Amino acid sequence: MKTVFSPRHLGHSSQLELVAGAIVPGFELPSRPKFVAERIQAVELGPILEPDVHELSTAAKVHRQDYLDFLPTVWDRWTAEGRSGTALPFTWPTRGLRGDVPPAFIDGLLGYYSFDAGAGFVEGTWDAIKSSHDVALTAAGIVQAGERSAFALCRPPGHHAGAAFAGGYCYINNAAVAAQWLRDNGAKRVSILDVDYHHGNGTQEIFYSRADVQVLNLHADPMQEYPYFLGHADERGSGEGEGFNLNYPMPFGTNWAEWSMSLEDACSRLKAYAPDVVVVSLGVDTFEKDPISKFKLKTEDFPKIGARIAALGLPTLFVMEGGYAVEEIGVNAVGVLAGFEGA
Numbered sequence: 013m014k015t016v017f018s019p020r021h022l023g024h025s026s027q028l029e030l031v032a033g034a035i036v037p038g039f040e041l042p043s044r045p046k047f048v049a050e051r052i053q054a055v056e057l058g059p060i061l062e063p064d065v066h067e068l069s070t071a072a073k074v075h076r077q078d079y080l081d082f083l084p085t086v087w088d089r090w091t092a093e094g095r096s097g098t099a100l101p102f103t104w105p106t107r108g109l110r111g112d113v114p115p116a117f118i119d120g121l122l123g124y125y126s127f128d129a130g131a132g133f134v135e136g137t138w139d140a141i142k143s144s145h146d147v148a149l150t151a152a153g154i155v156q157a158g159e160r161s162a163f164a165l166c167r168p169p170g171h172h173a174g175a176a177f178a179g180g181y182c183y184i185n186n187a188a189v190a191a192q193w194l195r196d197n198g199a200k201r202v203s204i205l206d207v208d209y210h211h212g213n214g215t216q217e218i219f220y221s222r223a224d225v226q227v228l229n230l231h232a233d234p235m236q237e238y239p240y241f242l243g244h245a246d247e248r249g250s251g252e253g254e255g256f257n258l259n260y261p262m263p264f265g266t267n268w269a270e271w272s273m274s275l276e277d278a279c280s281r282l283k284a285y286a287p288d289v290v291v292v293s294l295g296v297d298t299f300e301k302d303p304i305s306k307f308k309l310k311t312e313d314f315p316k317i318g319a320r321i322a323a324l325g326l327p328t329l330f331v332m333e334g335g336y337a338v339e340e341i342g343v344n345a346v347g348v349l350a351g352f353e354g355a
């Protein structure tokens with residue numbers, strides 16, 4: 013399996029986040045993909061390629077143009093106010109406030125274009141976002157050209173990013189852009205299977221009223237876990253999209269025996285939808301030792317995820333999402349890929 017990866021993600025580093033009342037160094041560390049890439053080489057999964065540069069025209073079909081226009085300007089707007097550190101929002105247009113008028117000042121804009129304080133900007137953030145987007149599209153091209161699978165080693169991740177908002181370490185929704193590109197390049201139907209510990213709220217929002225992209229999400233119950241405000245089982249799509257969004261919320265402490273039952277059901281629904289290609293939002297923060305998560309999957313479980321997805325017999329694009337137990341992220345993410353390969 014070919015992997016696509018860009019060193020340009022490294023500029024997105026030293027960003028801060030707000031956790032349990034404290035401003036702390038972000039968990040979404042630049043070392044994360046390094047451990048994955050090292051593991052790919054150790055098990056000889058396949059070559060690691062640099063991405064081609066892609067236009068944002070496909071991204072503009074799943075994101076709002078004004079949001080895509082805003083992202084590259086954040087750092088300049090922030091430093092123009094004499095600031096450094098991490099550009100973070102602190103005010104959001106929640107119930108009772110107006111969410112339809114973008115303010116002019118940077119603090120207002122950051123709140124308008126986000127849903128939490130989990131997607132800060134430093135100097136290299138936009139370049140990292142763009143390279144991650146390019147990684148996803150380049151890997152999508154490998155699958156579209158006829159290979160059985162490819163791995164987009166994206167950083168930053170994407171599945172919390174909606175049509176016009178960042179959050180949860182995510183800015184551009186790489187899996188959504190890849191799914192759209194595959195639709196535009198021959199696939200009649202695409203399924204996105206999101207196995208990250210957290211609900212992929214952005215992916216759900218983007219495709220919620222569409223029938224051409226099925227979205228299946230396995231995740232911690234939003235009654236207990238981030239992102240809290242989406243991901244319930246009764247969210248099944250709307251309009252033409254009715255029935256094409258499926259959520260599998262699970263409680264804290266979920267282990268393989270329980271989690272794999274949701275995977276089995278999701279795979280049977282996916283098979284019935286008969287997509288031309290599968291996009292897997294691959295988060296490995298379901299791991300028992302993940303520092304910000306509360307599921308109980310073990311290292312030996314991850315290859316079984318890959319094997320089950322392989323049994324669908326469909327072209328498959330893996331897109332890296334979360335996973336924060338930094339050293340084990342390599343073993344576990346590549347465990348899924350090697351399981352898919354039958355290794």
Ligand SMILES: [Zn+2]
Pocket residue numbers: 208209210295297333334335
């Ligand atoms: Zn996650």
